[in-house]
Amino acid sequence: MEQINNNVPSQSEIKETLIERHTKEVQQRLSNGKVVIAGLGGLGSNIAVSLTRIGVGKLLLIDFDVVDLSNINRQNYYIQHLGLPKTEALKRQLTQINPYIQIETKNIRIDEGNVVEVFQEYEIVCEAFDNPKSKAMLVNTVLEKLPNSKIVSGSGMAGYESSNEIKTHRTMKNFYLCGDLENGVEAGFCLMAPRVQICAGHQANMITRLLLGIEEE
Amino acid sequence: MKVNGEVITPLFPVTLETFLLDRNYDLTTIAVERNGEIVPKATYSEVKLFDEDVLEIVQFVGGG
Numbered sequence: 001m002e003q004i005n006n007n008v009p010s011q012s013e014i015k016e017t018l019i020e021r022h023t024k025e026v027q028q029r030l031s032n033g034k035v036v037i038a039g040l041g042g043l044g045s046n047i048a049v050s051l052t053r054i055g056v057g058k059l060l061l062i063d064f065d066v067v068d069l070s071n072i073n074r075q076n077y078y079i080q081h082l083g084l085p086k087t088e089a090l091k092r093q094l095t096q097i098n099p100y101i102q103i104e105t106k107n108i109r110i111d112e113g114n115v116v117e118v119f120q121e122y123e124i125v126c127e128a129f130d131n132p133k134s135k136a137m138l139v140n141t142v143l144e145k146l147p148n149s150k151i152v153s154g155s156g157m158a159g160y161e162s163s164n165e166i167k168t169h170r171t172m173k174n175f176y177l178c179g180d181l182e183n184g185v186e187a188g189f190c191l192m193a194p195r196v197q198i199c200a201g202h203q204a205n206m207i208t209r210l211l212l213g214i215e216e217e
Numbered sequence: 218m219k220v221n222g223e224v225i226t227p228l229f230p231v232t233l234e235t236f237l238l239d240r241n242y243d244l245t246t247i248a249v250e251r252n253g254e255i256v257p258k259a260t261y262s263e264v265k266l267f268d269e270d271v272l273e274i275v276q277f278v279g280g281g
Contacts, residue, residue, distance in 0.1 A: 039281055041281045042280075042281055043281045044281070128281050129281055130279060130280055130281035131279060131281075132246040132277040132278055132279045133245045133246055135246070135277040135281075136245060136246045136247055136248055136277050139248045139275075139277075140248050140255065140257075140258050143248065143255035144255055144257050144258075153277075154281055155275075155276075155277045155278050155280075156278050156280070157280055157281075158278075158279075158280040171250070171273055171275055172248075172250045172253075172255065172273060173253065175248070175250075175255075175275075177275060179278075181275075181276075181278070182278065183278065183280075184277075184278025184279040184280050185278075185279040185280045186278065186279050187278070189280075191280050191281075196280070196281075
């Protein structure tokens, strides 16, 4: 078996390396950033990995589900995570990327009744559910009840249509929507890693832009 | 009236709810902005539309 390097770099070593890569000004903003990710499937798990890699300071990860074999074709989990809550499985991986960012988890189902309580301290909300009713519920409730929050959502990333159909749209002042807006699972398309990851990349980059104070799509 | 960038003239007077149902929208999977403001779901049946309104209707599809 290959030898695994267990020497965990120090916090300042990681910080300096990120500054070297991203510049001090950018890294300062990212390190001060906090983001809530609702839904840890193909979108949420990949978005969380991206944001952790660039050193976003605090993440709240929300999902009620456990890792299933059918998730592995697109979600950022491994065989070893099967049966674990997605919150825990993802947190374990993120800790391997950067052990010094703050990661909170909530193993709960989000509904209209708990959105304000759970999301109110986050100015950037990432909607990454799979069910269109849940997506609509979260977007509507955040826009109605949390006027200081911006929400970055995903809709339309199923199948293997052209990558270039997936775009970031600033649909409303505080609402960014990533995807092709059309290809959903209800139309009989499957969900596969490449296109889901493209959409996750759009969401992660829009969140990065917002953290850096850029509001254009 | 402008809907998702397209000029549409429904039969006025019409409420937002009727307008959406007439166009076969599933009210549980959409978000609607009217003149730059999100329309609270609970008010769809009370909101009256006018010819100068600008609507953005987002229909969510499944997958994530």
